[in-house]
Amino acid sequence: MRNTARWAAAFGLTAAAVCGPLTGAAVAAPGAAPSSLYAPSALVLTTGHGNDAAAAAPERAVTLTCAPTASGTHPAAARACAELRGVDGDFDALMAQDDAWCTKLYDPVVVTVQGVWQGKRVSYERTFGNTCVKDAAAGSVFAF
Template sequence: MRNTARWAAALGLTATAVLGPLTHAALAAPSVAPASLYAPSALVLTVGHGDSPATATPERAVTLTCAPTASGTHPAAPEACAELRLAGGDFDALTASDDVVCTREYRPVVVTADGVWQGKRVSYQRTFANDCVKNASLTSVFAF
């Protein structure tokens, strides 16, 4: 019986010596949660007139943040974020109505998007013949 008590005491002390510092380290770890569990999605969108993105002067610009929630200065941020998520962040996949008839007026409109979509750098630019073609070709992402 004496040996059993000694072994029990020895095992208890060994467990305390080995596991004690580990328990203390776990308790001493900071309890601050990570800033975000989402990959960042924040964009600056611009619309301007000109022949190319290099020569166009941006007339309007908005910010669009989609993770963790839709926000920014975009007037329809929740809808724009939903459309971008549905398209997988591919701006070329954003298409609106095909049944819109536009004039053949040539007054080029340039749209750009720069920033980060789900943690990956994004830089998009496209030139349309006029505002009507832009509005018929794109969804609410560039409707501001």
């Protein structure tokens, strides 16, 4: 039952982050200026221990909104948005730190991302060998 409640909370955060900015948006009349010149970029990032998201209950979840300005519950929202813009939203392209020294202890950490990046639906999952490897690989994006 606890696992179901955690997933419900994670999906609730996802819905709030993705649909929240859309509430109250009116359809523009023909010839009217759009209310925003930015494609939506609202993400919910989760992390938990386990081999995959199905086996790992989310231990922590944050929101990250990158347009028009960086905001959300992510502790380093501006840095994380800058890193994501630098790789055009490609989470696999986030570079590992060359100077990171991590142990080989296997304590898998899974991260997930759900939401919208520059108007395109995002669903991402990746498992790292341990927390140190996760922090080194993803810079500020998954450091929460």
